[in-house]
Amino acid sequence: VLLYDSSISGNCYKVRLLLAHLGIDYERRELSVTDRSDRAEVIGRDNNPDLRVPTIVLDDGRPLAESNAIMWFFAEGTPYLPDDAYERAQVLQWMFFEQYSHEPKIAVLRFWMHYDSSPHTEEEMAPLRAAGNNALAAMDRHLSEREFFVGDRYSIADIALYAYTHNADETGFEPGANVVAWLERVRSQPGHVRLSD
Amino acid sequence: VLLYDSSISGNCYKVRLLLAHLGIDYERRELSVTDRSDRAEVIGRDNNPDLRVPTIVLDDGRPLAESNAIMWFFAEGTPYLPDDAYERAQVLQWMFFEQYSHEPKIAVLRFWMHYDSSPHTEEEMAPLRAAGNNALAAMDRHLSEREFFVGDRYSIADIALYAYTHNADETGFEPGANVVAWLERVRSQPGHVRLSD
Numbered sequence: 450v451l452l453y454d455s456s457i458s459g460n461c462y463k464v465r466l467l468l469a470h471l472g473i474d475y476e477r478r479e480l481s482v483t484d485r486s487d488r489a490e491v492i493g494r495d496n497n498p499d500l501r502v503p504t505i506v507l508d509d510g511r512p513l514a515e516s517n518a519i520m521w522f523f524a525e526g527t528p529y530l531p532d533d534a535y536e537r538a539q540v541l542q543w544m545f546f547e548q549y550s551h552e553p554k555i556a557v558l559r560f561w562m563h564y565d566s567s568p569h570t571e572e573e574m575a576p577l578r579a580a581g582n583n584a585l586a587a588m589d590r591h592l593s594e595r596e597f598f599v600g601d602r603y604s605i606a607d608i609a610l611y612a613y614t615h616n617a618d619e620t621g622f623e624p625g626a627n628v629v630a631w632l633e634r635v636r637s638q639p640g641h642v643r644l645s646d
Numbered sequence: 647v648l649l650y651d652s653s654i655s656g657n658c659y660k661v662r663l664l665l666a667h668l669g670i671d672y673e674r675r676e677l678s679v680t681d682r683s684d685r686a687e688v689i690g691r692d693n694n695p696d697l698r699v700p701t702i703v704l705d706d707g708r709p710l711a712e713s714n715a716i717m718w719f720f721a722e723g724t725p726y727l728p729d730d731a732y733e734r735a736q737v738l739q740w741m742f743f744e745q746y747s748h749e750p751k752i753a754v755l756r757f758w759m760h761y762d763s764s765p766h767t768e769e770e771m772a773p774l775r776a777a778g779n780n781a782l783a784a785m786d787r788h789l790s791e792r793e794f795f796v797g798d799r800y801s802i803a804d805i806a807l808y809a810y811t812h813n814a815d816e817t818g819f820e821p822g823a824n825v826v827a828w829l830e831r832v833r834s835q836p837g838h839v840r841l842s843d
Contacts, residue, residue, distance in 0.1 A: 498784035499747055511732060515746075518738035525731055534722055535708060541715035541738075549712075549745050550696055587695035 450475040453492050453504040455482045457564065459556055459612035460516040461503040462644045466608050467520050470640040471527060475505075483564055516612075517544040520605040529605050539599045543606040546584070547613075554581035556613045559620045581622055585614070589625030596634060603638050611635045616644065647672040648703040650689050652679045654761065656753055656809035657713040658700040659841045663805050664717050667837040668724060672702075680761055713809075714741040717802040726802050736796045740803040743781070744810075751778035753810045756817045778819055785811070786822030793831060800835050808832045813841065 450468075454461045454477045468475055480491065480502050488500040496512035497504040504514045513519050521544075524530035531537055554577045561569045588610065591598065598606040615632050617624060624632070635641070647665075651658045651674045665672055677688065677699050685697040693709035694701040701711045710716050718741075721727035728734055751774045758766045785807065788795065795803040812829050814821060821829070832838070 494784070494787060498788060499743060513732075513735055513739060515739045515742035518735050518742055521738050522731065522735035525734075534719065535710075537722075538710055538715050538719035541718050542710060542712045545712035545715055545742075545745055546696060548742055549750070553746070553750065587691070590691060591695060 450508065451478060451506040452476065453478050453480055453497075453502050453506075455480055455502045456645070458482055458502055459559075459616075459644070460501075460552070463516045463605075463608050463612045464503045464505070464519050464523075465646075466611075466642055467523055467529060467605060469642040469646075470529060470638070471523060472640070473523065482560070483566065517548060517605070517609055520544075520608060524605045528602065529608075531600055531602070531604060533600075536600050540604055540606040543598050544609045546587075547609045550580065550587075551584040551610065552613055554578075554584060555617050555620070555622065559613070559616070562620050578621070581617070585617065585622060585624050585628060588614070588631075589627045592627035592631050597631070603635065607631075607635055647705065648675060649673065650675050650677055650694075650699050650701040650703075652677055652699045653842070655679055655699055656813075656841070657698075657749070660713045660802075660805050660809045661700045661702070661716050661720075662843075663808075663839055664720055664726060664802060666839040666843075667726060667835070668720060669837070670720065679757070680763065714745060714802070714806055717741075717805060721802045725799070726805070728797055728799070728801060730797075733797050737801055737803040740795045741806045743784075744806045747777065747784075748781040748807065749810055751775075751781060752814050752817070752819065756810070756813070759817050775818070778814070782811070782814065782819060782821050782825060785828075786824045789824035789828050794828070800832065804828075804832055809841075 450473065452464060452475050456479060492500050492504050494500065496506065497514035499514065503516050503519060504512060505519055506512050513522060530540065558574060558577045558581060561574065597603050598610060611632065614624060614628065647670065649661060649672050653676060689697050689701050691697065693703065694711035696711065700713050700716060701709060702716055703709050710719055727737065755771060755774045755778060758771065794800050795807060808829065811821060811825065
């Protein structure tokens with residue numbers, strides 16, 4: 450497996466974390482997330498119409514894009530994706546929540562504050578901060594009576610949400626106590642690797 | 647099945663279109679997309695942490711949120727979701743593309759232009775128009791040698807992308823010829839219903 454990767458992208462980290470749990474070897478090819486000028490040439494639009502990382506290419510040459518779709522592909526038939534039809538749909542519910550209501554707020558704010566060379570006004574950042582807080586509050590409520598997001602087991606729904614929640618404090622977010630306890634449960638899973646590993 | 651619905655929401659339309667194909671009866675409960683003040687009371691945060699439509703409640707009381715997760719649940723085991731593991735991941739790839747790179751641009755611009763009571767500046771709208779054009783261009787390239795988005799068959803990936811593409815011309819977008827031909831193929835599927843049906 451070839452992974453078009455970024456060492457600072459939480460979306461890429463999801464894939465690396467799952468592959469570490471599964472013990473699957475892969476080749477990392479690091480791409481810049483600030484200078485994207487070579488993306489069309491390196492990744493290719495047939496491999497990923499959006500030219501984003503992560504993109505993977507299987508050993509037989511077939512590509513796959515979108516972090517949560519890539520995780521689904523590798524998690525199928527493993528303990529990281531439930532068998533039950535309703536629980537599988539719940540995993541998808543939380544992964545779509547992550548990509549719609551969480552990542553575009555919390556990850557974008559992180560990028561603006563730590564990596565983007567162009568300045569952003571407080572007026573631009575305030576709506577992202579408010580929406581990010583809403584997403585974290587929804588997670589905290591959901592975890593008030595649960596150990597993990599779906600069923601009673603760690604799954605790719607947890608990995609998807611962990612990626613940009615575990616370091617949200619570095620951009621000024623303050624996750625609730627249930628989220629903080631869940632972050633620790635995720636970190637204690639066998640085979641866990643860190644973003645910087 | 648109970649569907650918390652909106653007659654103008656493309657996300658809700660996805661669910662209605664799939665359920666029409668499958669011949670599944672359901673009860674529609676119409677909610678406003680402009681006045682959301684009663685959402686917590688009507689939908690309930692346990693049913694959908696984001697309080698968005700569509701949300702469904704199965705006959706046994708179990709809820710499910712996120713349009714594409716709901717479609718996955720009902721499409722499993724039907725011709726609208728492939729059996730092959732790689733094709734299933736491709737369906738997810740295009741559904742995550744839709745929710746990240748398409749809907750937040752094209753649907754949001756549609757909402758601003760046709761339904762939102764607060765004005766939006768051209769400066770606010772321009773980035774959404776550019777990103778929406780990028781998404782439509784990616785779709786057009788992908789369809790240049792294909793009839794449908796995944797494999798050689800109509801699937802929930804097509805339904806997901808049809809929802810906010812079929813009327814994108816009403817907000818000034820100009821989909822390419824391959825997209826226009828694909829829209830017609832989607833409309834000609836047995837059991838097709840319109841957004842306004």
